[in-house]
Amino acid sequence: xxxxxxxxxxxxxxxxxxxxxxxxxxxxxxxxxxxxxxxxxxxxxxxxxxxxxxxxxxxxxxxxxxxxxxxxxxxxxxxxxxxxxxxxxxxxxxxxxxxxxxxxxxxxxxxxxxxxxxxxxxxxxxxxxxxxxxxxxxxxxxxxxxxxxxxxxxxxxxxxxxxxxxxxxxxxxxxxxxxxxxxxxxxxxxxxxxxxxxxxxxxxxxxxxxxxxxxxxxxxxxxxxxxxxxxxxxxxxxxxxxxxxxxxxxxxxxxxxxxxxxxxxxxxxxxxxxxxxxxxxxxxxxxxxxxxxxxxxxxxxxxxxxxxxxxxxxxxxxxxxxxxxxxxxxxxxxxxxxxxxxxxxxxxxxxxxxxxxxxxxxxxxxxxxxxxxxxxxxxxxxxxxxxxxxxxxxxxxxxxxxxxxxxxxxxxxxxxxxxxxxxxxxxxxxxxxxxxxxxxxxxxxxxxxxxxxxxxxxxxxxxxxxxxxxxxxxxxxxxxxxxxxxxxxxxxxxxxxxxxxxxxxxxxxxxxxxxxxxxxxxxxxxxxxxxxxxxxxxxxxxxxxxxxxxx
Amino acid sequence: xxxxxxxxxxxxxxxxxxxxxxxxxxxxxxxxxxxxxxxxxxxxxxxxxxxxxxxxxxxxxxxxxxxxxxxxxxxxxxxxxxxxxxxxxxxxxxxxxxxxxxxxxxxxxxxxxxxxxxxxxxxxxx
Numbered sequence: 001x002x003x004x005x006x007x008x009x010x011x012x013x014x015x016x017x018x019x020x021x022x023x024x025x026x027x028x029x030x031x032x033x034x035x036x037x038x039x040x041x042x043x044x045x046x047x048x049x050x051x052x053x054x055x056x057x058x059x060x061x062x063x064x065x066x067x068x069x070x071x072x073x074x075x076x077x078x079x080x081x082x083x084x085x086x087x088x089x090x091x092x093x094x095x096x097x098x099x100x101x102x103x104x105x106x107x108x109x110x111x112x113x114x115x116x117x118x119x120x121x122x123x124x125x126x127x128x129x130x131x132x133x134x135x136x137x138x139x140x141x142x143x144x145x146x147x148x149x150x151x152x153x154x155x156x157x158x159x160x161x162x163x164x165x166x167x168x169x170x171x172x173x174x175x176x177x178x179x180x181x182x183x184x185x186x187x188x189x190x191x192x193x194x195x196x197x198x199x200x201x202x203x204x205x206x207x208x209x210x211x212x213x214x215x216x217x218x219x220x221x222x223x224x225x226x227x228x229x230x231x232x233x234x235x236x237x238x239x240x241x242x243x244x245x246x247x248x249x250x251x252x253x254x255x256x257x258x259x260x261x262x263x264x265x266x267x268x269x270x271x272x273x274x275x276x277x278x279x280x281x282x283x284x285x286x287x288x289x290x291x292x293x294x295x296x297x298x299x300x301x302x303x304x305x306x307x308x309x310x311x312x313x314x315x316x317x318x319x320x321x322x323x324x325x326x327x328x329x330x331x332x333x334x335x336x337x338x339x340x341x342x343x344x345x346x347x348x349x350x351x352x353x354x355x356x357x358x359x360x361x362x363x364x365x366x367x368x369x370x371x372x373x374x375x376x377x378x379x380x381x382x383x384x385x386x387x388x389x390x391x392x393x394x395x396x397x398x399x400x401x402x403x404x405x406x407x408x409x410x411x412x413x414x415x416x417x418x419x420x421x422x423x424x425x426x427x428x429x430x431x432x433x434x435x436x437x438x439x440x441x442x443x444x445x446x447x448x449x450x451x452x453x454x455x456x457x458x459x460x461x462x463x464x465x466x467x468x469x470x471x472x473x474x475x476x477x478x479x480x481x482x483x484x485x486x487x488x489x490x491x492x493x494x495x496x497x498x499x500x501x502x503x504x505x506x507x508x509x510x511x512x513x514x515x516x517x518x519x520x521x522x523x524x525x526x527x528x529x530x531x532x533x534x535x536x537x538x539x540x541x542x543x544x545x546x547x548x549x550x551x
Numbered sequence: 552x553x554x555x556x557x558x559x560x561x562x563x564x565x566x567x568x569x570x571x572x573x574x575x576x577x578x579x580x581x582x583x584x585x586x587x588x589x590x591x592x593x594x595x596x597x598x599x600x601x602x603x604x605x606x607x608x609x610x611x612x613x614x615x616x617x618x619x620x621x622x623x624x625x626x627x628x629x630x631x632x633x634x635x636x637x638x639x640x641x642x643x644x645x646x647x648x649x650x651x652x653x654x655x656x657x658x659x660x661x662x663x664x665x666x667x668x669x670x671x672x673x674x675x676x677x
Contacts, residue, residue: 012604015605
């Protein structure tokens with residue numbers, strides 16, 4: 001039915017111009033035939049149908065080959081004059097209508113919808129529907145382009161969609177202008193398609209996220225949603241809908257804060273899993289002592305939660321950008337009154353200060369004032385919009401939390417790195433001492449900056465290994481050997497083993513490998529490549545396992 | 552009364568009657584079939600076709616289809632006429648018969664179209 005939409009619009013609009021064209025042609029042709037002409041020998045003749053049609057055709061289209069088959073008589077010329085105005089006007093009117101039709105908004109929209117739905121139907125890989133195109137979602141698309149996940153984008157704003165089109169993503173990202181809460185648009189975007197894995201809804205407006213989640217779950221109960229929620233009410237509601245991936249950026253920050261304070265090595269591992277360096281620098285560690293939280297909104301509450309859990313002494317300095325703006329007529333923090341207030345909450349004997357309001361300028365000025373009052377203080381800023389990133393970098397704060405970035409990182413991990421996501425969840429349960437051992441092990445074996453690699457043991461990803469697994473028992477330790485010299489260890493670390501629904505963190509080398517296992521491995525680029533050789537190439541595997549083919 | 556109904560009914564039936572007028576007569580005698588009548592039949596048939604454009608209903612689609620069949624048959628008849636007369640310069644009885652029979656085919660299509668149109672009119676309660 002969708003395809004016909006376009007054709008119907010065209011047909012309906014072309015009805016009148018076609019009629020005009022037809023009638024003017026018919027009148028002109030008939031006239032040309034009825035009026036007698038004179039041939040070169042002075043005989044009277046009548047143009048026949050073909051002559052008349054031929055002449056009118058080139059006359060009306062303003063091609064004008066001349067008078068044919070003989071020069072016209074005056075009565076004929078008189079009629080031709082009338083016919084010219086009749087047909088040429090009719091012709092231009094028809095052409096004009098067609099051109100206008102091409103530029104018609106309704107038609108353009110219909111064509112765009114058509115194209116979009118075809119593109120979506122043409123997706124063979126798994127895909128996610130992204131609602132709203134912005135920096136976060138752009139990061140997500142960019143990141144996931146390395147893996148085998150595709151995206152479909154819906155945005156209300158036409159400019160945003162144009163921006164996306166200009167970005168020229170590869171693989172191609174189908175996009176459409178439309179309201180994300182509109183069922184029709186969601187259906188067009190393929191929410192009911194089998195390979196649609198989920199919907200990503202990270203709108204700033206929490207109510208909107210709730211509305212979308214409800215609609216999506218009604219349209220397709222099987223679908224996964226990655227959704228942002230910042231209050232407990234919403235989280236409960238989303239859970240009741242059966243949504244697995246609920247993202248609360250403030251909660252993430254609270255957890256990270258707690259980890260940093262209580263188990264820095266676990267914190268380091270988690271950050272590494274999200275793509276940071278595996279090196280604990282002194283400035284990364286939050287100092288021990290009294291903390292000050294400036295701003296007591298959602299972020300302030302989250303920080304409080306984290307600090308409370310970690311048992312750290314803290315003081316809250318409630319400051320709200322709206323009220324501040326009304327009172328002082330600006331958001332430049334740091335007049336005498338402000339300074340006194342800061343001193344009152346104890347800035348001089350504190351070790352760290354958070355600027356956690358939702359106004360970037362206010363955050364900047366708070367921290368600058370704090371630094372002036374106490375030069376040794378550890379400054380932590382909340383940054384709300386990424387445009388200000390360079391300013392925050394220049395300001396030289398010890399730590400900057402960018403909500404958008406955190407959201408993007410989390411979503412990426414959920415979408416394209418299932419094993420990493422599980423790994424992070426598992427390590428959070430572990431002790432700091434355990435983390436320290438693992439970090440040291442990783443650095444010793446795999447180097448300072450190892451990458452991770454996910455592999456499922458099957459014929460596609462590990463051909464040789466799955467061949468041999470059918471014949472004999474092979475343990476993880478058996479294949480962790482260098483392919484240059486099998487007496488040496490291959491420099492990889494097994495981080496996680498997933499078998500069915502069971503996970504084993506840091507699996508033992510004696511653990512047997514089974515077909516269908518999923519492994520998360522850390523190592524340097526080169527070593528990971530070696531590992532791929534070993535599991536795929538029969539000769540490499542035989543060498544590593546010390547098997548002799550046929551004696 | 553619906554002006555739109557009157558207009559479309561008028562063109563549909565006129566297309567059929569003109570078609571019949573051209574078709575009627577001894578098929579071997581081309582002089583019994585007026586070229587002007589064929590021209591009129593083509594023009595009116597095309598007008599009738601345009602009247603059926605853009606009708607989204609099931610009936611509208613069938614009407615459009617029958618109309619297109621009639622157009623093709625009539626235009627084909629005129630092309631056969633022109634080509635044999637000016638192209639091959641050999642206008643014989645076979646050509647005359649084929650022109651008339653082509654218009655006969657168009658007549659049937661027009662008949663179907665008019666019957667459908669009348670049926671639809673009778674079906675509507677107003």
